[in-house]
Amino acid sequence: MATYVFSDVHGHFGTLDRLLERVSPSSEDTIFMLGDMIDRGPDPISVVKCCHDLPNATVLMGNHEDLMLSYYASFDDPDEKSIAEANWLINGGSTTKDGLRALPADERVELARWLFTLPLFAQTEVGGRRFLMVHAGIDPMRIPQGITNWDEGAIDQLVGEQFRDDLMWIREDFWGLPTGLVNDKGEGPIVIAGHTPTRYLDYMADAPDRPSLDEKGLCQMVRVGACEQTGGVADRWNIDCGCAGGYGFGKLLMLRLDDEEEFYEPVREGE
Numbered sequence: 001m002a003t004y005v006f007s008d009v010h011g012h013f014g015t016l017d018r019l020l021e022r023v024s025p026s027s028e029d030t031i032f033m034l035g036d037m038i039d040r041g042p043d044p045i046s047v048v049k050c051c052h053d054l055p056n057a058t059v060l061m062g063n064h065e066d067l068m069l070s071y072y073a074s075f076d077d078p079d080e081k082s083i084a085e086a087n088w089l090i091n092g093g094s095t096t097k098d099g100l101r102a103l104p105a106d107e108r109v110e111l112a113r114w115l116f117t118l119p120l121f122a123q124t125e126v127g128g129r130r131f132l133m134v135h136a137g138i139d140p141m142r143i144p145q146g147i148t149n150w151d152e153g154a155i156d157q158l159v160g161e162q163f164r165d166d167l168m169w170i171r172e173d174f175w176g177l178p179t180g181l182v183n184d185k186g187e188g189p190i191v192i193a194g195h196t197p198t199r200y201l202d203y204m205a206d207a208p209d210r211p212s213l214d215e216k217g218l219c220q221m222v223r224v225g226a227c228e229q230t231g232g233v234a235d236r237w238n239i240d241c242g243c244a245g246g247y248g249f250g251k252l253l254m255l256r257l258d259d260e261e262e263f264y265e266p267v268r269e270g271e
Helices: 013-023 044-053 063-072 078-090 094-101 105-116 152-160 164-169 198-203
Strands: 003-006 030-033 057-059 121-126 129-134 190-193 222-224 236-238 251-256 261-266
Touching: 013 044, 013 251, 013 261, 030 121, 044 057, 044 094, 044 105, 063 078, 063 094, 063 105, 063 164, 078 094, 094 105, 121 152, 129 152, 198 222
Parallel strands: 003 030, 030 057, 129 190, 190 236
Antiparallel strands: 003 251, 121 129, 222 236, 251 261
16 A cells, blocks of 8 residues: 655646556555645636545645635625636636536536535655645744644644644745754654745745756646754755646656655646
């Protein structure tokens, strides 16, 4: 049994479909999807359906799902609805809105109900290391110093005290500081997040482990934060490899946590 994690497909179903076919996770494997299934790309509804149907998958809410749901939750207030719609569409929501409108009503309602239930974070333990997964990151300033208890319940409580918006929207304040979850002996959970295409870490990340672009100029995974304070452990891993930017900008990553092997699929022209 293996554990896989991916994020930020942004409507590029063709890319996701090829990557899943190549990686071929089994029905006994565990999969975590860290949000932003929708918007920008041409086929967000197929991405949502695919993620919904993946066996043994935990799907988190991203900021784009949050934008969509804010729009659908605002129908009783015309002013709020107008603002929510503008916020969603300016962030690439038109393909998702059109795709949902084309669905039969019962299927649209079923998917919407599922999306409203998506959690904001998840945890797993692989190879003796605990991983905390969230769409955007956490606010290190809201993590108390001197943590000694890293069991699942204690971490749930710490993350539960974070601001909801930070879990889906934070950028610089997360990537620029140690989380406080990993001590100077290298003990504690690593945070895996997406949301920020790795190309932008050049302007905000402390101690990246490699360039944000590969030899072809496309985004690649970056581990951040290895320092004396963390016992030399990179305490933040960014797996958003720029699918949102489409062809020529990025690719989709599926990371296998068991051996840290990275499986990539670039977005092809026209998809």
